[in-house]
Amino acid sequence: MKNFNLNNGLSIPSVGLGTWLIDNDKVSDVVKDAIEIGYRHIDTAQAYENEEGVGIGIRKSNIDRKDLFITSKIKAKYKDYDSAKKSIDESLNRLGLDYIDLMIIHSPQPWNEFRISNNNYYKENKEVWRALEDAYNEGKVKAIGVSNFLIDDIKNILEDCRIKPMVNQILTHIGNTPFELIDFCKENDILVEAYSPIAHGEANRIEEIQKIADKYNKTVAQICLKYILNLDLVVLPKATSTKHLENNLDLDFDIEQDDMDKLKNAKPLDNYGKDDSFPVFKYGK
Numbered sequence: 001m002k003n004f005n006l007n008n009g010l011s012i013p014s015v016g017l018g019t020w021l022i023d024n025d026k027v028s029d030v031v032k033d034a035i036e037i038g039y040r041h042i043d044t045a046q047a048y049e050n051e052e053g054v055g056i057g058i059r060k061s062n063i064d065r066k067d068l069f070i071t072s073k074i075k076a077k078y079k080d081y082d083s084a085k086k087s088i089d090e091s092l093n094r095l096g097l098d099y100i101d102l103m104i105i106h107s108p109q110p111w112n113e114f115r116i117s118n119n120n121y122y123k124e125n126k127e128v129w130r131a132l133e134d135a136y137n138e139g140k141v142k143a144i145g146v147s148n149f150l151i152d153d154i155k156n157i158l159e160d161c162r163i164k165p166m167v168n169q170i171l172t173h174i175g176n177t178p179f180e181l182i183d184f185c186k187e188n189d190i191l192v193e194a195y196s197p198i199a200h201g202e203a204n205r206i207e208e209i210q211k212i213a214d215k216y217n218k219t220v221a222q223i224c225l226k227y228i229l230n231l232d233l234v235v236l237p238k239a240t241s242t243k244h245l246e247n248n249l250d251l252d253f254d255i256e257q258d259d260m261d262k263l264k265n266a267k268p269l270d271n272y273g274k275d276d277s278f279p280v281f282k283y284g285k
Contacts, residue, residue: 001038001249004234006166007189010143012069012102014229015249016041018195018238024053030240031057035068037245043195043236045073045106046091055095069101073147073169074132076107076114079124084131088140103132104145104167108153115283122156133163145169147195148280151184158188169193169236171280174209174227175269182231193234198224200275208266212259219247226251227263 002014017034027050044054072091078084132144145167172194213223228235237248272281
């Protein structure tokens with residue numbers, strides 16, 4: 001599996017397991033299975049309410065902690081130094097870990113204000129970032145970053161931060177690839193991570209992707225993941241079954257440039273089905 005290097009030199013696996021919407025009492029077995037299959041990068045969040053289960057899954061595996069890369073995220077509603085700092089310690093306790101590899105701000109705004117509020121929370125995000133910087137300097141986290149941040153949100157942090165963001169985790173998939181934001185991140189040495197790379201399953205109904213998948217004798221999911229990797233981004237697919245976990249790591253194939261160009265120019269996805277009401281989908285298009 002290919003690794004990327006963050007701007008502090010830390011190595012991060014290019015494919016991670018997303019655990020959003022996997023219940024706490026089920027996620028431990030999923031994480032354990034994923035690690036046994038070959039995953040070394042696990043992504044969770046305080047808001048997922050499954051950090052405890054993720055930690056149990058890690059301990060159930062036979063892989064040394066140092067060989068794993070674990071990410072969590074500060075809740076979007078925490079917009080002050082004290083609550084952010086406290087939440088990092090609570091994540092460490094729930095995960096049962098001595099350190100977290102990557103800790104990020106989950107959103108520039110609380111979810112009930114995401115992309116619809118006139119309040120950009122610039123001052124508040126700087127306070128949360130300060131808590132992350134302190135946790136980094138204390139060795140509680142090995143890397144720090146943001147999620148769902150637009151260019152202006154990132155510029156706000158860059159204005160006077162002591163430590164630059166290392167990651168921006170954003171909604172990215174065929175039919176919704178924010179190239180301008182991705183380019184800005186790359187120019188500032190911020191690695192982009194793509195969540196919901198299969199459009200929360202809705203990519204399966206895009207005919208253009210299915211045609212290309214048939215051409216390469218691959219699944220739609222595999223084409224979606226390879227597309228992200230070809231953009232030099234980290235990809236975070238969610239899966240629970242052994243079959244899907246294995247398929248999502250089976251990416252040792254090439255997509256021809258003509259097909260990549262078709263995928264880059266794919267028609268924007270019109271909706272996310274039953275999940276269209278989630279703020280990241282409703283306002284993240």
